[in-house]
Ligand SMILES: Nc1ncnc2c1ncn2[C@@H]1O[C@H](COP(=O)(O)OP(=O)(O)OP(=O)(O)O)[C@@H](O)[C@H]1O
């Protein structure tokens with residue numbers, strides 16, 4: 536019991552007493568979750584409370600202002616809200632709670648626990664928009680990052696501090712793959728943002744990862760799809776801020792965001808609500824700028840020696856290349872894993888399409904022999920895939936193309952190399968050794 540009270544008492548002792556008059560605003564208009572409040576001047580990003588029934592209040596966030604009125608977005612439903620309800624500001628605008636207290640916990644977009652545990656007391660805060668550093672503080676990617684997945688470690692080796700996209704249509708295995716990486720990766724801290732996904736998957740994930748050995752270095756920030764768009768956006772900011780906080784302390788952080796597309800959807804909803812014109816596929820420019828900024832926050836820090844390796848899932852339906860989120864993500868990320876529905880339908884999991892996947896830093900971080908083997912592997916799978924129908928129909932005559940002959944002979948073993956059961960972890964060293972054994976032997 537004492538353990539529960541101690542941090543609260545310490546908080547009370549440390550915080551300055553606020554004896555100033557309390558300012559209230561009044562709700563003047565409300566439509567579709569958007570509130571207009573008169574008489575309350577608070578900055579964008581501030582959290583407010585709206586009293587809607589005696590002794591009860593709703594949370595709202597300031598998202599802009601217009602004609603002297605403050606525009607806010609409710610974080611919940613607008614049940615029982617009436618005109619003239621009182622609104623007051625709460626907490627420190629633009630700052631999100633971070634810190635060691637969150638390790639081993641699952642929280643929502645406001646940083647409140649959803650795992651049924653004790654309240655989290657952290658006196659540390661971090662700006663929700665991040666701390667802007669000069670481009671030269673970003674030290675280059677030099678060390679390989681161990682994902683625990685053989686196909687990725689061997690053929691698209693990623694680096695510590697790299698930003699990676701996992702692109703695939705729905706139901707091809709993005710969430711299962713990041714789940715494997717969250718378990719298998721070597722990192723000091725793993726921060727997982729589950730934004731706009733199914734509530735069932737959130738509870739599954741929390742149950743599995745918060746009982747595992749890595750519990751004490753994992754934080755889950757989960758905002759399911761049915762929550763208000765600004766809460767989803769806040770969740771993404773909270774996860775990123777948390778990662779930046781640990782990086783500033785010199786830790787090697789893995790930040791996972793499932794999914795970046797849903798974050799863009801949330802930003803789109805808010806932009807449209809504020810009257811911004813929708814441009815590409817209905818995305819206002821600010822929505823795409825939001826995800827660019829979010830992704831740019833990952834990377835290595837020269838000052839602290841810490842790093843944030845970012846892994847973002849992107850929903851790319853079919854081979855649709857003109858989706859603005861896919862386009863933006865592809866241009867800003869330094870590598871992508873493409874999952875293929877064809878491979879998934881053939882039962883090959885993880886369904887990594889090696890020919891389409893790419894790590895832009897691989898050549899800087901692995902030895903030349905490894906690069907050479909990876910190129911060989913790619914050439915063999917590409918050659919088999921290009922002639923697959925021909926081979927299956929029996930129309931190919933052996934001997935016509937030595938490369939294809941070798942690809943056909945090795946096909947089973949190549950496919951087995953790419954596959955990996957969900958529970959297995961294959962580290963970097965073993966992945967490279969197995970690749971060498973496969974192609975060299
Ligand atoms: N490694 C795997 N081993 C076995 N089955 C898998 C694997 N990966 C994915 N699957 C199958 O594919 C299904 C969908 O996977 P997953 O939920 O990861 O897709 P997703 O790409 O995240 O979809 P969405 O875009 O809808 O979130 C799983 O429920 C599972 O049946």
Ligand SMILES: [Mg+2]
Nearest residue numbers: 709710732793
């Ligand atoms: Mg998913």
